[in-house]
Amino acid sequence: xxxVECRNKSEMPCALxxxxxxxxxxxFASIYGREPLEKDGSSGASDGDSVLGIISLVGGLQCSIxxxxxxxxxxxxxAKFAGFEIDYDGPDMxxxxxxxxxxxxxxxxxxxxxxxxxxxxxxxxxARGSDVEMIQQDKTMSRLVHYECTDGGFWVRISAEARPxxxx
Amino acid sequence: MExxxxxxxxxxxxxxxxxAVIEVLDSICGTSSEHAAGEHAELASGVIGVISLIGQDAxxxxxxxxxxxxxxxxxxxTGSEVAYDSRDMxxxxxxxxxxxxxxxAGRMEAAGMxxxxxxxxxxxxxxxxxxxxxxxxxVCIGFLCPQGDLWVRIASAKRSPSRRFRPASSICRx
Numbered sequence: 001x002x003x004v005e006c007r008n009k010s011e012m013p014c015a016l017x018x019x020x021x022x023x024x025x026x027x028f029a030s031i032y033g034r035e036p037l038e039k040d041g042s043s044g045a046s047d048g049d050s051v052l053g054i055i056s057l058v059g060g061l062q063c064s065i066x067x068x069x070x071x072x073x074x075x076x077x078x079a080k081f082a083g084f085e086i087d088y089d090g091p092d093m094x095x096x097x098x099x100x101x102x103x104x105x106x107x108x109x110x111x112x113x114x115x116x117x118x119x120x121x122x123x124x125x126x127a128r129g130s131d132v133e134m135i136q137q138d139k140t141m142s143r144l145v146h147y148e149c150t151d152g153g154f155w156v157r158i159s160a161e162a163r164p165x166x167x168x
Numbered sequence: 169m170e171x172x173x174x175x176x177x178x179x180x181x182x183x184x185x186x187x188a189v190i191e192v193l194d195s196i197c198g199t200s201s202e203h204a205a206g207e208h209a210e211l212a213s214g215v216i217g218v219i220s221l222i223g224q225d226a227x228x229x230x231x232x233x234x235x236x237x238x239x240x241x242x243x244x245x246t247g248s249e250v251a252y253d254s255r256d257m258x259x260x261x262x263x264x265x266x267x268x269x270x271x272x273a274g275r276m277e278a279a280g281m282x283x284x285x286x287x288x289x290x291x292x293x294x295x296x297x298x299x300x301x302x303x304x305x306x307v308c309i310g311f312l313c314p315q316g317d318l319w320v321r322i323a324s325a326k327r328s329p330s331r332r333f334r335p336a337s338s339i340c341r342x
Contacts (some may be wrong), residue, residue, distance in 0.1 A: 049295075056220045056286030064289045094299025122220030122286050123228045123304060123325055132293035135215070135258025140287060161287050 011159060015115045016063060020158050021145060023107035024067075027100070028149050030079050036149040049072070051093060051128045053101030057109060059119035062161040065108070066134055067101050069154045076151030089128075098124035104156075176305030177324050180279040181272075183229055185322050186309060188271035192264070193313045196245055203312035207236035209298035210322040214238060215257060217265035217290050221273055229272070230298065231265045237316030244315055253292070263286040268320070331333030 021038075029035040036094045054069040069077060071088055078086040078096040086092045101124040108120050134157050136142040142159040191252070193200030213235045220228040233241060235252055242250035242260040250256045265288040271282050298321060300306070306323040 012287055037299070051299075052291065054218050054289050056289070057266060058220070058222045058284050058286045062287050064287045066289060066291075077208070091300040091302070094301045097299075098301050098304075120222045121226075122222055123226045123323055124301075125218050125228050125230060125298075125323070126301060127216060127218075127230070127291065127298050129211075129291075129293035129296035132291055132296075135255060135261075135290040135292055137262045137288070137290060138259050139257075159289065 007078060009140050013061070015112065015117065016061060016139070016160055017143060017158065018107045019111035019115065020063075020065060020104075020156070022111060023104050024145070024147065024156050027104045027107055028077075028147070029044070031077065033151050036147040036154075039148045039153070045129060047162040049088070049128070049130045050132050051088070051097050051126060052132060053104075054125040054127070055101040057119035057123040058122060060117040061112070061119055063119075063130040064135040064159045065101065065105055066159075067097070067104060067154065068132070068134075068157065069097065070152060073149070073152035073154050077149070077154070080151075094126040098126045099111070101126075177307055177322060178225070178281070180276060180281060181322060181324055182307060182309075184275035184279065185229060185268070185272045185320060187234060187275060188268050189311055189320050191307070192268050192271055193311060194198045197241070197313040197315055200311055201311040203310035203317050209308040209319060211293075211296040213294045214296060215261045215290065216254075216296060217261040217288050219240070219265045219269045219288045220286040221269060221276075221283035222286070223276075223281055225281065225283075225324060227283070227322060227327055229265065229269055230321040231261065231268065231318065232296070233261060233264075233318045237318050240315035241313070241318075257292070258290040262290050265290075 025035050044065055049071040051069050056064045075088050082096050086096050105121050109121060112119055140159045140161055144157045146155045190200055211232050211234055215233050215238045217231040239252050245260055250260055269285050304323040304325050308319050308321040310319045
C-alpha cells in the first residue's frame with residue numbers, strides 16, 4: 001500500500017509512477033532474489049539515521065527520485081549490492097548508494113522511454129543524516145512509497161512537476 | 169568530512185556557481201561573501217536543497233542552510249515569518265536553489281556549457297553530511313550573509329560515468 005501525499009494527486013502521471021515503482025521493485029528483486037513488499041507508511045520522515053540517494057530525470061518530464069535507507073537497511077543492502085561490507089559512516093557508502101539510485105533511475109528511464117518519454121539522468125547526490133524529512137514543494141506532486149525487503153524497510157519518494165509529454 | 173577537489177571541476181562551473189550565489193544573496197540579503205569556515209558540507213541541524221543540471225556534462229548543486237540561517241533567510245526572502253518545520257520552508261529553500269542554479273546555468277551557457285535544470289529536492293534533518301563520491305569531483309564553498317552562514321556544494325562529471333561498483337547479483341542490470 002502506498003502513502004499518497006500528492007497535493008494534486010489526480011495529476012500525478014500514472015506512467016511515471018508505474019515506471020519508477022517497477023524500477024524499484026525490479027532493482028531490489030535483482031539484489032535479493034525476491035521483490036520488496038510495499039507497506040503502509042505515514043510520513044516522509046525517517047526516525048534515526050538514514051542515507052538518501054537523490055537523483056533526477058530531466059527531459060520529456062521533470063521528476064526526482066529519493067531513495068531513503070535507514071542505517072541498518074543501508075548497511076545490508078549496500079553489502080549485497082556491492083558484494084562486500086560497506087561502512088555506514090565511510091566514503092564508500094556515498095558511492096554505493098549513489099550507484100543504487102543510478103540503477104533505479106536508469107531502469108525507470110528505460111521503462112519511460114518505452115512509453116515514448118525520453119529523459120536524461122542527473123548525477124546522483126547522497127546525503128546522510130538523522131530524523132531526515134523530505135519537504136514537498138508547493139508546485140510539485142509527490143508520492144511516498146514504503147517498502148520492506150529481507151533486510152529491513154526503506155522508502156522511495158517520487159516528485160514530479162508536470163505531466164510527461166509523449167514524443168511522436 | 170567532505171574532501172575538496174576543486175582542481176578537478178571545470179573552472180567555469182566553479183566560478184559560475186560562486187558568482188551566482190553572491191549575486192543572488194546580494195540581491196536578497198543586501199550583502200554576502202565567501203566564508204572559509206563553511207567549506208564542509210555538514211549541518212548540525214538544517215535544510216538542504218539539491219538541484220541538478222544536465223547538458224554536455226552533468227553537475228549538481230546542494231545548498232545547505234543551518235536551522236537559524238534558514239529561518240532568518242526565509243524571513244528576509246518572504247517578508248514574513250516562516251516556521252522551520254513548515255512546508256513553506258521547503259518552498260523557500262527550493263526557490264533559493266532554483267534561482268542560484270538558474271543564474272549559474274546562465275553563466276555556464278555564456279561559457280558554452282548549456283544545461284537544463286532538474287526539480288529541486290528539499291530535505292530537513294539533523295547531523296547532515298555528504299559522503300564523498302569517488303567519481304564525482306566536488307567542492308564545498310561557504311558563504312556568509314547577514315542572515316547567517318550557508319554552504320553550496322558542487323559536483324560534476326562527464327555524462328555516462330563508468331561505475332565503480334558492480335551489483336553483486338549476476339542478474340542485476342549493468
